[in-house]
Amino acid sequence: MTALTLSGIAKSFGPTRVLEGIDLHVPEHSLTAVLGPSGCGKTTLLRLIAGFADPDHGTITFGDRVVVGDGRPVPARRRRVGYVPQEGALFPHRTVGANITFGLPRRARRADRRLHELLDLVGLDRGLAARYPHELSGGQQQRVALARALAPEPSVVLLDEPFSSLDAGLREGTGRAVAAALQASGATAVLVTHDQAEALSLADQVAVMRDGRLIQLDTPRGVYTRPHDVDVARFVGDAVLLPARIRDGRAECALGVLPVRGGDSGRSAQVLVRPEQIRLHRVPAGGVPARVDEVSYYGHDAAVRLTVLPDGPKMTARVPGDELPTPGTTVHAVVDGEALAFPSEAEAAGSP
Ligand code: ATP
Secondary structure, eight states: OOOEEEEEEEEEETTEEEEEEEEEEEOTTOEEEEEOOTTSSHHHHHHHHHTSSOOSEEEEEETTEEEESSSSOOOGGGSOEEEEOSSOOSOTTSOHHHHHTTTSOHHHHHOHHHHHHHHHHTTOOGGGGGSOGGGSOHHHHHHHHHHHHHTTOOSEEEEESTTTTSOHHHHHHHHHHHHHHHHHHTOEEEEEESOHHHHHHHOSEEEEEETTEEEEEEOHHHHHHSOSSHHHHHHTSOOEEEEEEEETTEEEETTEEEEEESOOTTOEEEEEEOGGGEEEESSOSSSEEEEEEEEEEOSSEEEEEEEETTTOOEEEEEEETTOOOOTTSEEEEEEOSOEEEEEOHHHHTTOO
């Protein structure tokens, strides 16, 4: 079985440095999501792993096999990589069955057993094998693309934003089915996405990238609860960020005096509170008074936009859907759990 290891990977296109100093270990049988904004180098990283392009520096190993870094790179076709692109992976004039078995040796192509195994694995009805791609939904097409990538039992599976062309409802279900199929197949997989919910919900570990660098490699819970910096915090979820002063393990900020993790005593800082940590009470309960400006109801919960009184910062709280405050009224905002301290904006920008 194959773990994937990248070390010291750098890549430029002409004068433009696209990737720099990337170290990444993907344990065998696991799914790593590479998460980052558009243009940060995610696709380039995937293409280097697949062998569609070569890095300028660094090594890539599949298990104990060096594919880049030791003499000439192993060509793409000999890396045993399965690749699932955004869309358009399927041959339109071949049936689903023929698409899935396309990469198999001729004899195996005619055997229904492997085809059925693969259809079962990705959660598609066996009866779909005779259809053509245009007779499937977008989500079904992406499952077929995964089945085709898994057919030759690749050592590594790479998925480049495979759900981005699907609408929201389909995306979630397809994502779960694909993650389950990857797990059942035992594949070592890398999923590129700019969708934080997808990364957090599907992956075993999340690699957060920015400007060609890997900023944080952690579990989904780790990147959400212990983000490396304010930008990661904002990227992986909604964040309330408030200027604060740290004193004796507590942060003094617009939401009161909060227990805090991180930050040096006596220093100015900014603290992160997640919207779901803010509880709203009708009566004073130790929190700070705030005016309810707007309420957006989502069923399971609601986003409540607040202004800390008298004219403090604005922020959003996420509250259960059955506890809706009325716009225009005053509530008392209490923070549940710890805030997380980061350097103040001035310090982060490097000024004294
Ligand atoms: P997106 O989410 O938009 O697909 P990404 O994070 O996958 O973005 P890449 O496609 O890896 O980003 O591109 C990273 C940077 O490298 C971009 O600035 C892009 O313009 C540049 N780039 C990518 N491929 C090439 C190439 N073949 N020649 C020149 N520049 C390139």
